[in-house]
Amino acid sequence: MKKHIYIYSPSGAVRDKAAFKRGIKRLQQLGHDVEVDADALTSHMRFAGDDATRLQSIHRACASGADVALISRGGYGLTRLLADIKYKDVAKAVDRGTQFVGLSDFTAFQLAVLRKTDRITWAGPALCEGFGVGGPGNVEAPDDIMEDCFNDMLLGQGEGSGWRMNAVPNALLEKPDVLLSKNGQIWGGNLSIVVSLLGTPYFPMVKGGILFLEDVAEHPYRIERMLTQLLHAGVLAQQKAVVLGQFTDYTLTSHDRGFKLQSVIAWLQATLKVPVLTNLPFGHVPTKVLLPVGAKAELAVNGRDAMLVWGHVG
């Protein structure tokens, strides 16, 4: 099935233009019609154009009528734009069938859209890191699981994801087979960005939800400090489950003396009554699933196996 995919850059400037081109080539190989925003490769300091330029590119993505609006990459820049995004235009685009896909800095857009319009967007790949795999002159196949999930999203099929956790969550040791959520809202994304919206009018007020979190290049003490903020703000206790994805590319130091990501997870599981699930295949890693942010879902756990099903839950 040929789909219309619109590529735009709402955050950081694209520096790896080879990856950008490979990504487009790959989507074309898959049979899609790829449209590239006029400012997708614009650069203004570290941004893909100044604020007005990036805002316009978002609004052009909304007006494109595309099946998918896919960010070129993350980086930094979306929080600067949140007050000026035309959320009604985003809602109209979603209602017409445009699926907004991205991750990392894009979490700011997704959560603001959820708060302002209650519309669903997709946590998933960016063009460059997701589809631009390969080296000089050769396009490699992207990660199978990611590409299958992307295809499922395009077809409206396969509405769910299962994965194996690192361990049975502490809170579930005595009831290893349990339905944690019947129709909780899936939400979350990049932990730094989720936390950077706390206290602002762009933070979604989700209760009874399924909060998923990932991050990159954040030391475990920073991850813990951010989780502490969500804890103290009462956000974590209001969820049916907290689902930790992949936390990657940080460096421990000799000062840590045994303090590590596992210490943070153990602390969170000991502190929070809500089950904390681990190892969701989502984050700054090749193998990741796509997740509909704002959709209602069932979440079931059986031993170390977790299963998240959205589809026709309501």
Added chain:
Amino acid sequence: MKKHIYIYSPSGAVRDKAAFKRGIKRLQQLGHDVEVDADALTSHMRFAGDDATRLQSIHRACASGADVALISRGGYGLTRLLADIKYKDVAKAVDRGTQFVGLSDFTAFQLAVLRKTDRITWAGPALCEGFGVGGPGNVEAPDDIMEDCFNDMLLGQGEGSGWRMNAVPNALLEKPDVLLSKNGQIWGGNLSIVVSLLGTPYFPMVKGGILFLEDVAEHPYRIERMLTQLLHAGVLAQQKAVVLGQFTDYTLTSHDRGFKLQSVIAWLQATLKVPVLTNLPFGHVPTKVLLPVGAKAELAVNGRDAMLVWGHVG
């Protein structure tokens, strides 16, 4: 004048024990009676003891009857303790005359105390970096200005600070001689920590205040993201002035292409109607003033000169 100074470690473990010893020696040279908490040099992973240990050390500092309770160092660890601190004990200690002094991670304690008890604590040095200056075998004199300000605090004298800004604040170009605050509350500290309390019950609800901010090892894009959060939360617009201290020890990259700290300051000054003052001598630098967090103050600007006076403002 001999004062009783209590040294304790509510945050990170002390690794530089030579600096710790030099700091104590310096305070003794100045004629003070230095009392060291039993767990000041305890270590548990990256922390100065586990949570219970560090909590007890805070409560022992409260019970010490000391004139000054001075942290050994910052690091990370105070946000973990905020729910369990006995704020009434802190308030009693302050009312009995104990002045709590510190910075960095200690900002979490100071702002929580302000929120819960409206008591004044001091943004100032930590023992190791402030007084532990020198090398193997020799104690050097700490920075003159810092030590003078510390002394002023001990004596209850010199209740104010003047400094020269980098430039006349944008918002004041047409009225260069102005009293910005008659009795606004001084508050703030480490930007990362201030922001990490947003949305929680430990964030002070200060209106018409004088908000000072500093940070270390945070890239300007992160500084901007944090300022954006305070902006979107409505915190900045509610102040009489935002006073930027020293932002140090970050590394720009080739991706920044001209984006730098000055870009962030220019953006903030263009975005915010409230005057943004620069170059306050406070932060992770030797030359710093002491500031009474929670005290009411006058803030006047004349051209590039700023003058903050607390003392008998009320």
